Amino acid sequence: MPHLQTLRIWRPDDFPWTSIQPGYYEAKERNRNPWSLLNWLRSLKTPKSIAQHVAVFEQDLCQLVEKLKxxxxxxxxxxxxxxxxxxxxxxxxxxxxxxxxxxxxxxxRLWL
Known part of the structure; x- marks a missing residue:
């Protein structure tokens, strides 16, 4: 696949774009209280979590561009x-x- 020129991906949210997995099902199993689950979902939008997603997305994106020359x-x-x-x-x-x-x-969307 190193000669691929255009890559299109459809995903329901941005978690699968990166190697970060939010652990939704594990959290759901541990937190039977809907308010705990809601707090967990809110925690994914914190500046720290967003910075982590951006860093991992950057790393994954750079690896993709490097491999698909x-x-x-x-x-x-x-x-x-x-x-x-x-x-x-x-x-x-x-x-x-x-x-x-x-x-x-x-x-x-990114055009190199």
């Missing part, structure tokens, strides 16, 4: 929490300064 465009469609849109955009802009980037709540 002929990659010219990447489209990932799915739900991005509004709090992560700007951090994802800034990360991509910093990491790929000569590329075109479009990050919205429903997609992440």
């Amino acid at each position: 002929e990659l010219t465009s990447l489209d990932i469609y799915g739900e991005i929490h509004i709090e992560k849109v700007e951090p994802y955009r800034l990360m991509a802009q910093t990491r790929f300064p000569n590329s075109r980037i479009n990050v919205e709540v429903s997609k992440f």
Whole structure:
């Protein structure tokens, strides 16, 4: 697959984009109280959690670009929490300064 030029991915949320897994089912099993589960879900939107997602997404994205040497465009469609849109955009802009980037709540697009 090193000669792939365009990659399009459709995912329901941004967790599968990265190697971070939120442990939803494990938390659900441990926290039978719906309020505990709600607090856990809120914790995923904290600045610390967002920074962790951005760092892992950056690492995974760089590995993908390195392995797919002929990659010219990447489209990932799915739900991005509004709090992560700007951090994802800034990360991509910093990491790929000569590329075109479009990050919205429903997609992440990168043209190298």
